[in-house]
Amino acid sequence: MPVLEQPSDLLRQFCHGDLDAFEALFREHQSEVYGWIVRIVRDPAAAEDLTVETFWRIHRAHARFDPARSFGPWARRIATNVALDHLKTSRPETELPGDLPSPPLPEPGISEELRRKTARAFGRLPPKLQAAATLALIEEQPYKEIAEALGISTGAVKLRVFRALRLLRKELKQQGIEP
Amino acid sequence: MNEHDQERIEQLLKKSLPPIGTRAGAELRRDLWPAMLKRFEAGPTAVPWFDWALLAIVAAWLVFFPGAIPVLFYHL
Numbered sequence: 077m078p079v080l081e082q083p084s085d086l087l088r089q090f091c092h093g094d095l096d097a098f099e100a101l102f103r104e105h106q107s108e109v110y111g112w113i114v115r116i117v118r119d120p121a122a123a124e125d126l127t128v129e130t131f132w133r134i135h136r137a138h139a140r141f142d143p144a145r146s147f148g149p150w151a152r153r154i155a156t157n158v159a160l161d162h163l164k165t166s167r168p169e170t171e172l173p174g175d176l177p178s179p180p181l182p183e184p185g186i187s188e189e190l191r192r193k194t195a196r197a198f199g200r201l202p203p204k205l206q207a208a209a210t211l212a213l214i215e216e217q218p219y220k221e222i223a224e225a226l227g228i229s230t231g232a233v234k235l236r237v238f239r240a241l242r243l244l245r246k247e248l249k250q251q252g253i254e255p
Numbered sequence: 256m257n258e259h260d261q262e263r264i265e266q267l268l269k270k271s272l273p274p275i276g277t278r279a280g281a282e283l284r285r286d287l288w289p290a291m292l293k294r295f296e297a298g299p300t301a302v303p304w305f306d307w308a309l310l311a312i313v314a315a316w317l318v319f320f321p322g323a324i325p326v327l328f329y330h331l
Contacts, residue, residue: 111281114281115276190267194268
């Protein structure tokens with residue numbers, strides 16, 4: 077593999093379709109992309125596949141990338157779209173995935189049944205609302221970063237989070253749960 | 256929904272779904288480059304014929320009912 081000394085050189089070579097440059101970027105950013113995706117889909121196994129899919133899309137779009145810009149935010153934007161597509165196509169009656177290495181300890185003050193019903197109701201929200209609420213409220217990511225990743229304004233993120241909470245409350249009320 | 260309701264539902268959500276970002280599951284456990292190479296070998300995924308058919312139906316629907324365009328954008 078040739079030595080790619082300058083990041084800008086690396087990005088320029090990636091733009092021209094250089095596979096070595098792509099591999100270097102892949103190795104540098106795979107953990108970050110995976111970490112972002114797993115926060116949205118909450119499923120480590122799916123997140124690995126989606127990370128590969130994200131880089132596949134990145135590779136296909138190499139000619140559209142502007143080397144004057146940062147690679148990370150661009151990759152995160154594509155990763156978000158891949159994660160949203162996944163949420164749209166696999167609409168589970170979501171609960172916490174079972175294969176997490178360290179399952180959460182039961183929260184004091186909340187019954188297992190309430191936790192399960194809330195998780196399920198949350199999993200039924202429209203993917204865009206679910207992703208915004210997951211990143212903002214559960215993962216506590218900065219609104220600015222979420223907005224960049226979703227390609228919308230911070231105001232629009234706040235609106236999605238509010239709509240997600242309102243829908244969740246409505247859903248829980250229908251199940252006879254008064255939060 | 257008032258601010259108090261919002262706060263309560265937010266707390267319930269946080270208690271029901273703890274953050275994954277701070278747990279071991281958020282860390283990549285293996286190098287994905289070999290999987291990436293396999294993806295290269297597999298090539299682009301072909302779009303199934305019924306996806307094209309669905310697209311045609313939606314396009315026709317929008318031509319005949321342009322008022323449905325905002326609804327479509329809302330759900331996308």
